[in-house]
Amino acid sequence: MFTIFKRELKSYFTQPTAYAVICIFLFMSLFLTFTLGNFIKTGDANLEWSFFFWHPWIFMLLAPALGMRLWSDEQRSGTIELLGTFPTTTWSAILGKYLAATVVWFIALLLTYPMVMAVNTLGNPDNLTILSGYIGSFLICCTFLAITCLISAFTRDQVSCLIISCSICVLLVVIGFDHVVRVLAQTFSEATTDAIVSTAVLDHYQPLLRGAVRIQDLVYFASIIIACLLSTSAILNAKRA
Amino acid sequence: MIEVSNLSKHFGSKTVVNQLSFTVKKGEVLGFLGPNGAGKSTTMRMVTGFISPSSGDASICGVSVVDHPKKAKAHIGYLPESAPLYDDMTVRDFLHFCAAMRGLKGRSGKAAVDSAIETCFLESVAPQSISTLSKGYRHRTCLAQALLHDPDVLILDEPTDGLDPNQKHEVRRLIKRLGESKAILFSTHILEEVDAACTRALIIDQGNIVADGTPAELRQQSGTNSLQDLFRNLTTKETE
Numbered sequence: 001m002f003t004i005f006k007r008e009l010k011s012y013f014t015q016p017t018a019y020a021v022i023c024i025f026l027f028m029s030l031f032l033t034f035t036l037g038n039f040i041k042t043g044d045a046n047l048e049w050s051f052f053f054w055h056p057w058i059f060m061l062l063a064p065a066l067g068m069r070l071w072s073d074e075q076r077s078g079t080i081e082l083l084g085t086f087p088t089t090t091w092s093a094i095l096g097k098y099l100a101a102t103v104v105w106f107i108a109l110l111l112t113y114p115m116v117m118a119v120n121t122l123g124n125p126d127n128l129t130i131l132s133g134y135i136g137s138f139l140i141c142c143t144f145l146a147i148t149c150l151i152s153a154f155t156r157d158q159v160s161c162l163i164i165s166c167s168i169c170v171l172l173v174v175i176g177f178d179h180v181v182r183v184l185a186q187t188f189s190e191a192t193t194d195a196i197v198s199t200a201v202l203d204h205y206q207p208l209l210r211g212a213v214r215i216q217d218l219v220y221f222a223s224i225i226i227a228c229l230l231s232t233s234a235i236l237n238a239k240r241a
Numbered sequence: 242m243i244e245v246s247n248l249s250k251h252f253g254s255k256t257v258v259n260q261l262s263f264t265v266k267k268g269e270v271l272g273f274l275g276p277n278g279a280g281k282s283t284t285m286r287m288v289t290g291f292i293s294p295s296s297g298d299a300s301i302c303g304v305s306v307v308d309h310p311k312k313a314k315a316h317i318g319y320l321p322e323s324a325p326l327y328d329d330m331t332v333r334d335f336l337h338f339c340a341a342m343r344g345l346k347g348r349s350g351k352a353a354v355d356s357a358i359e360t361c362f363l364e365s366v367a368p369q370s371i372s373t374l375s376k377g378y379r380h381r382t383c384l385a386q387a388l389l390h391d392p393d394v395l396i397l398d399e400p401t402d403g404l405d406p407n408q409k410h411e412v413r414r415l416i417k418r419l420g421e422s423k424a425i426l427f428s429t430h431i432l433e434e435v436d437a438a439c440t441r442a443l444i445i446d447q448g449n450i451v452a453d454g455t456p457a458e459l460r461q462q463s464g465t466n467s468l469q470d471l472f473r474n475l476t477t478k479e480t481e
């Protein structure tokens with residue numbers, strides 16, 4: 001597993017993918033913070049609304065962009081046949097590849113550290129709240145990557161993988177909105193609406209931004225990630241059955 | 242070394258490989274002949290453990306691929322049909338990666354990579370990126386990958402496909418030389434390769450074995466002393 005992890009990580013950084021994604025992420029997150037987020041005026045020292053608020057919006061496009069090659073590329077180029085005949089398991093290959101992608105995002109988030117230094121110089125933020133915001137942000141990103149990983153197992157075409165994964169991530173973000181909730185409430189019963197809305201990522205993200213690390217939110221993210229990775233393994237094995 | 246028993250594969254209602262049984266012993270080079278779509282690649286993918294058989298089993302050095310895939314795969318070197326490679330790596334890095342996947346790290350990994358590079362004449366392109374290689378070098382890089390761990394069993398799917406005549410000749414000689422100490426199964430639809438490299442040959446058609454013997458025996462069987470005639474008589478032609 002570690003060998004695959006190392007190869008994947010290296011391949012992200014020998015190709016322009018990782019650099020492009022990291023640069024776009026840094027640019028977008030700072031741009032949104034200072035424009036729409038009104039960082040300066042609101043004096044949001046905990047970075048809750050001005051900075052972290054935008055992350056799901058950026059991730060829902062960029063996480064699939066980074067993850068779309070995970071399995072589509074292996075299937076298109078046939079290298080999956082090499083991996084499949086090395087003496088390892090499908091599961092360790094999935095884990096190795098997935099972890100490498102999350103590390104790229106981890107680095108991207110680390111590079112936003114100047115924001116933390118800036119608020120510490122300018123004001124008096126609660127650094128624990130900021131840390132919990134980072135945890136939430138990373139979890140969202142890992143969730144979106146796991147979804148992309150699953151979709152990429154279905155198709156050998158990177159572009160369809162990108163489009164489908166983005167759509168699913170967008171869906172998971174927008175079903176949390178009041179507008180959408182109201183429309184849902186009109187068409188479905190209350191219980192169904194609640195069930196649908198509880199799958200929205202923002203519902204589980206916002207408590208983390210306020211510094212509340214709740215077990216149910218962590219379970220929510222972890223279960224999506226694990227379910228996606230297990231399904232990836234099931235799909236890849238079924239394709240070889 | 243390779244023992245295949247009643248191996249079958251169905252895709253939906255279509256039977257691609259039908260109850261195939263054969264063995265390849267150490268020191269034998271078995272040529273696997275058949276027209277396109279006969280089920281050669283599918284058989285090899287089952288023997289290497291990449292896809293699972295619908296029924297039947299293959300055992301490699303006494304280890305069943307179905308029951309102990311990880312252990313069986315450790316004995317096999319495999320060259321897939323299209324010679325797939327990671328385009329973003331250099332030849333040497335790629336081979337190091339494959340060696341590490343086989344558990345060869347550090348000094349033993351380096352020794353394995355160096356000897357595979359030498360065997361497959363890759364010295365001149367070792368530091369080059371795989372995306373810039375010509376087809377012949379790509380094929381040889383993938384072949385080198387199959388030799389890294391000095392496997393007892395080699396399974397080569399159309400190892401000479403797409404090579405120029407000089408390279409074909411080199412690869413055949415290599416197969417012949419490696420065959421002295423290993424069990425080799427290689428597929429081809431080029432009949433001259435039977436004489437050039439094989440100790441025995443199988444002709445399959447639509448998933449069934451239609452002929453099996455040494456090149457001399459097969460020639461005799463044809464009646465006209467020509468493998469070409471035998472092949473044409475025994476296999477289904479697309480135009481029929």
Ligand SMILES: Nc1ncnc2c1ncn2[C@@H]1O[C@H](COP(=O)(O)OP(=O)(O)O)[C@@H](O)[C@H]1O
Nearest residue numbers: 252253257275276277278279280281282283284
């Ligand atoms: N995954 C698959 N699904 C359906 N049919 C397949 C699949 N793989 C191979 N086939 C079919 O199996 C037949 C044999 O293919 P193959 O083993 O590649 O033949 P060969 O290597 O002898 O040319 C072909 O008709 C091909 O269409």
Ligand SMILES: [Mg+2]
Nearest residue numbers: 281282283322
């Ligand atoms: Mg084939």
